[in-house]
Amino acid sequence: MFKLDSRLHNDTFFVCDLSLCRVLLMNDSQFPWLILVPMKNDIAEIIDLSEEEQITLLKESALASKAMQALFSPLKLNVAALGNVVRQLHVHHVARFENDCAWPKPVWGNQPAVAYDSNKAQALVKSIQQWFKDNS
């Protein structure tokens, strides 16, 4: 059974499951930020997935990127698999703006997260769920 890393679990809201990946919303109101986690255990690198799974990840990542563009109209997307802190493979999709608090630096390790107001988070999760429902 797939087991999500506890840090990822604690730092995010569940959005939906696609065919390979669980979609999570990062609980940081400073940036629209989706994380895709392939639902496979003991995988740290993209190349640890089979070739077929890598292509599915690519397609689901493209879908997440399109969701970010449709919902937030960012200046730039940051798409990244880092994993220096949480080793379980997860792919960040961050919508970036020239006036966000980290620009042009990356979002990781530069400033503490600012949690969403819980009503705002619920509404945001709902709108992202709806987008995936309509587009996948």
Next chain:
Amino acid sequence: MFKLDSRLHNDTFFVCDLSLCRVLLMNDSQFPWLILVPMKNDIAEIIDLSEEEQITLLKESALASKAMQALFSPLKLNVAALGNVVRQLHVHHVARFENDCAWPKPVWGNQPAVAYDSNKAQALVKSIQQWFKDNS
């Protein structure tokens, strides 16, 4: 004709051209660091490529990741398309180690680059070229 962004040109050494991407070695001796640049103009996001090109990028990115593992045995790979500073689509592949100077933070925007000694860079480029020749 494909035009490489001048900042990418100035900050890197040419390694080789694959079918879609130009492979560059970042001139920063603190981290083994390859950059893949799809040889298409006016592309900023992965999803600006056609689906076929995205799959080729995925395969060439996997090859770059395998090169990094084979040549440097990193603890973790950081694979990322950011583009906040240089907008031309380019995908970083950074070999990370627990004792590198940025660990566990990302490498971008945290410390200035330290250029390679030119003999060392030449030897490194040669070994990476040889790896791609033997494996692609």
